[in-house]
Amino acid sequence: GAGVSQSPRYKVAKRGQDVALRCDPISGHVSLFWYQQALGQGPEFLTYFQNEAQLDKSGLPSDRFFAERPEGSVSTLKIQRTQQEDSAVYLCASSLGVQETQYFGPGTRLLVL
């Protein structure tokens, strides 16, 4: 079946621009996670949704980062007023339940100039 998909795959933004990154989880997966992977590093947790409820946003690095999942399926990670340090790969993962295996999408590679 189809895995987790993310779009766009690549995004170049000028510093100060707003960006929106989309995640389509595996159908039927209740839990959705966003991670940030800087170059040469492992992914770091950003936020977690159970259906449409954002239950944990402790990893969001600043109030410029905002995530939503209004209908409990597709999720969008929005970054306002992008900064160079926001350049990273943003990974989305979904799972059947919160403690189940997390399946990752291919990521969106964001470059802020």
Added chain:
Amino acid sequence: QKEVEQDPGPLSVPEGAIVSLNCTYSNSAFQYFMWYRQYSRKGPELLMYTYSSGNKEDGRFTAQVDKSSKYISLFIRDSQPSDSATYLCAMSAGSGAGSYQLTFGKGTKLSVIP
């Protein structure tokens, strides 16, 4: 000191060699231990999943967890060029607040030379 330490390599081995990858960790609350494989420009893909201490084998892959030493390993037998990728260890607490959060190592970049 990071919660999970992993030598980033790079590690280069000839085809057919046995590869040993490992991570150490400091958080004794970690109960679930995973190895993910990440090809260039792709997302991480789950390879092995173990709970608590012990060994788990799946084909050419063996995962070991030693909770007393806070040390986990992944062994790859008869390595193939297609095994060339970055290998990430990941851990989670499994219960309590934030237990679903995966904490990753930096990843070890492996190249298997034909």
